[in-house]
Amino acid sequence: MVERANRPSALASTPALAPQPQVTFSDDNSRVTAVLPTGESVEVLLYGATVISWKSGDGTEKLWLSEAAKLDGTRAVRGGIPLVFPVFGTAPDHAQTAKLPQHGFARTSRWEFLGKSSSESAPGSAAADLSVKLDFGLSSANLDPSARALWPFQFGLIYTVYLNRDSLTTSLVVTNDDDKPFDCQVLLHTYLRVKDITAVEISGLAGASYVDKVDGAKTKTQSSALTITGETDRVYSPAGDAAVIVTEGGAKVFTVTRDNLGNVVVWNPWTDKAAGMADFAPNDGFKNMVCVEPGSVSGWQTLEPGDAFEGAQTITLSS
Numbered sequence: 590m591v592e593r594a595n596r597p598s599a600l601a602s603t604p605a606l607a608p609q610p611q612v613t614f615s616d617d618n619s620r621v622t623a624v625l626p627t628g629e630s631v632e633v634l635l636y637g638a639t640v641i642s643w644k645s646g647d648g649t650e651k652l653w654l655s656e657a658a659k660l661d662g663t664r665a666v667r668g669g670i671p672l673v674f675p676v677f678g679t680a681p682d683h684a685q686t687a688k689l690p691q692h693g694f695a696r697t698s699r700w701e702f703l704g705k706s707s708s709e710s711a712p713g714s715a716a717a718d719l720s721v722k723l724d725f726g727l728s729s730a731n732l733d734p735s736a737r738a739l740w741p742f743q744f745g746l747i748y749t750v751y752l753n754r755d756s757l758t759t760s761l762v763v764t765n766d767d768d769k770p771f772d773c774q775v776l777l778h779t780y781l782r783v784k785d786i787t788a789v790e791i792s793g794l795a796g797a798s799y800v801d802k803v804d805g806a807k808t809k810t811q812s813s814a815l816t817i818t819g820e821t822d823r824v825y826s827p828a829g830d831a832a833v834i835v836t837e838g839g840a841k842v843f844t845v846t847r848d849n850l851g852n853v854v855v856w857n858p859w860t861d862k863a864a865g866m867a868d869f870a871p872n873d874g875f876k877n878m879v880c881v882e883p884g885s886v887s888g889w890q891t892l893e894p895g896d897a898f899e900g901a902q903t904i905t906l907s908s
């Protein structure tokens with residue numbers, strides 16, 4: 590035995606392979622999961638390219654997903670990060686998008702998985718540097734004919750989900766592949782998971798004006814940090830340059846930064862609205878979530894033929 594242990598072997602002379610991120614598909618090909626060697630993970634449903642789970646290395650879920658969310662492609666997912674495109678809400682007075690359902694068709698279309706890439710981890714390099722990137726695509730060519738009829742433009746969308754050890758970045762690129770301009774809005778409808786909404790404070794929006802959708806769409810100004818004490822539905826416009834920071838019991842939980850997304854929507858349905866949504870469960874689940882939704886939704890991004898628009902969010906965890 591001793592002799593064997595001391596003998597140089599082929600195995601012993603090969604440098605140890607550093608662990609790499611794992612990317613796997615579910616058996617039914619409905620979702621893709623990426624896991625870093627340190628345990629952080631993200632799961633994306635091809636339906637809507639909806640991020641339905643994001644866990645830190647210790648397995649703690651960071652996004653809220655309704656227990657009654659439909660994950661079978663029959664309706665938009667209640668929770669995670671649904672994608673809003675090309676209209677936020679409905680826009681009956683905007684001819685191009687007037688026929689579209691609430692929040693458009695991106696969240697209810699099946700996207701293609703375009704591929705993955707991961708940061709190379711050289712033997713001996715720090716695990717902290719590892720990351721994985723997943724790309725998804727949707728274009729007019731693979732859109733359901735019924736959705737194409739409601740918004741007859743040639744477009745391309747690339748959605749990138751980038752998992753790092755302490756953050757998640759999601760980024761959307763819209764291109765106009767048509768020979769005429771089109772208008773669009775985009776929003777990353779992120780359901781952040783919290784332990785107790787009554788202990789939550791959202792800062793970084795003070796001084797910003799907002800449309801208060803639960804008070805007759807009045808325009809108001811955010812005076813200080815925001816606490817959630819009832820139904821809340823606000824469109825901050827412009828939201829300002831500061832990061833939006835979510836604290837719980839005074840401790841920082843999430844820091845949300847934005848790239849080229851001038852608006853932030855803050856939404857919590859509270860008791861009655863939550864009870865009225867068939868896919869919102871449990872009924873008191875509103876206590877465990879707050880939507881902080883970076884987007885470009887006040888007015889329109891007009892894209893000329895060949896033009897592109899890119900917007901991104903990064904959500905960083907505090908340890």
Ligand SMILES: O=P(O)(O)OC[C@H]1O[C@H](O)[C@H](O)[C@@H](O)[C@@H]1O
Binds near residue numbers: 665692802856880
């Ligand atoms: O029920 P959904 O279509 O998913 O919309 C959920 C919510 O999305 C956004 O946050 C809007 O500001 C809300 O007005 C809306 O209720």
